[in-house]
Amino acid sequence: xxxxxxxxxxxxxxxxxxxxxxxxxxxxxxxxxxxxxxxxxxxxxxxxxxxxxxxxxxxxxxxxxxxxxxxxxxxxxxxxxxxxxxxxxxxxxxxxxxxxxxxxxxxxxxxxxxxxxxxxxxxxxxxxxxxxxxxxxxxxxxxxxxxxxxxxxxxxxxxxxxxxxxxxxxxxxxxxxxxxxxxxxxxxxxxxxxxxxxxxxxxxxxxxxxxxxxxxxxxxxxxxxxxxxxxxxx
Numbered sequence: 001x002x003x004x005x006x007x008x009x010x011x012x013x014x015x016x017x018x019x020x021x022x023x024x025x026x027x028x029x030x031x032x033x034x035x036x037x038x039x040x041x042x043x044x045x046x047x048x049x050x051x052x053x054x055x056x057x058x059x060x061x062x063x064x065x066x067x068x069x070x071x072x073x074x075x076x077x078x079x080x081x082x083x084x085x086x087x088x089x090x091x092x093x094x095x096x097x098x099x100x101x102x103x104x105x106x107x108x109x110x111x112x113x114x115x116x117x118x119x120x121x122x123x124x125x126x127x128x129x130x131x132x133x134x135x136x137x138x139x140x141x142x143x144x145x146x147x148x149x150x151x152x153x154x155x156x157x158x159x160x161x162x163x164x165x166x167x168x169x170x171x172x173x174x175x176x177x178x179x180x181x182x183x184x185x186x187x188x189x190x191x192x193x194x195x196x197x198x199x200x201x202x203x204x205x206x207x208x209x210x211x212x213x214x215x216x217x218x219x220x221x222x223x224x225x226x227x228x229x230x231x232x233x234x
Contacts, residue, residue, distance in 0.1 A: 006030045007078035007212065008069055010056040010113055013039030015182040016132055016204045017082030021047065023205035024212060029078065032069040034061065036084075056083070056109040066116045075124060078212045079117045081110045081131045086146040094145060102146025107153050114161070118170060127170040130211045131158065132204070135178040135227040155223055162221030171220035173211050177204050178227025194229035 006029060009021045013035025021043060025031050031049035033040040034056060044051030050068050054061025069076055086105040087098035094102075110131050121127025133151045140148030154174060161172045179189050179198045190196060207226050210216055225231055 004028075004030060004073065005077040006032070006069060006073045006075050007080060008032045008034070008065060008076055008113070008117065009080040009082065010034045010062070010065075010109065011036070011082035011084055012080070013037050013043060015082070016177065016180065016201045017080065018043055019201040019205035020080050020082070020130075020132075020208045021049075023202070023209045024078065024080075025049065027209055027213075029212075030073055032065055032072075034065045056081070056113060057104045059112055062113050062116055066113075066120075070120065076117055076120050077124075077127060079113055079127070079129045080208055080212075081113055081129070083109050083132065086150075088144060088146070091142065091145050099146065102150050106147055106150035107157070110154060110157065114172075118165065121170045122165070122168045125169050128212050128216070129161075129170070129172040130208050131172070131174045132208075133174040133176045133223065135176045135225055135231050137174075137176055137223065139231055158223070159221050166220050171211075171217075173216075173219060173221070174223045175204060175207050175211070176223055176225045176227065176231075178225070178230040180204060192230065193227070194232065197228065199226060199228055 007024045009017050011017045012021045012033040021031050021033050025047040031047050033044040033051050036055050041051030052065045083105055086102040134147050136148045137151040137155055158172050158174055181198045181200050185198055
């Protein structure tokens, strides 16, 4: 890269978020990682980056991360929004409180970070935002009700964002993983995938890295399924 580029990864202490941070660092990005455990700080230290312990459900924690990144490197080229796990229950047994938690985990995690980072990317006239969503955003599964509902909302949010900021060369896309090796494996789930295997976190990270790259500079507002063909007809 001709200039030093910078990526922020939220919920990046483990799983797909951590793999994305490692891949982007390997591609030459400086990385800043937010996680609710000390894992993000440790990973960032190993990658020569910034680690903040905090939550993507906190505007204050996200601002600390953004401010620290700008103070150190003066720019933000990529934002990767990862997430934890929201409530799971039979659809009519989910309480109001659990629905609100799902909203925080699966949609507001993106909204909060995007509010902070977008003006910076606008000023740069460049930036890429990649949200880790789910393959079940458009054909929901009863196994993941709050995820499916709010990530369907994320797809709408992403399209509106893309329409609004494309002229500023600020892009947003969603990556939709299917069964990934960060989840417990079962034969039934594996057999339901046309490729007959789980995907890997490194494959998700590679997809994120592509969407963050100049090669994806004409891609925005999209939902890219990375699920071994599981939802190929949807």
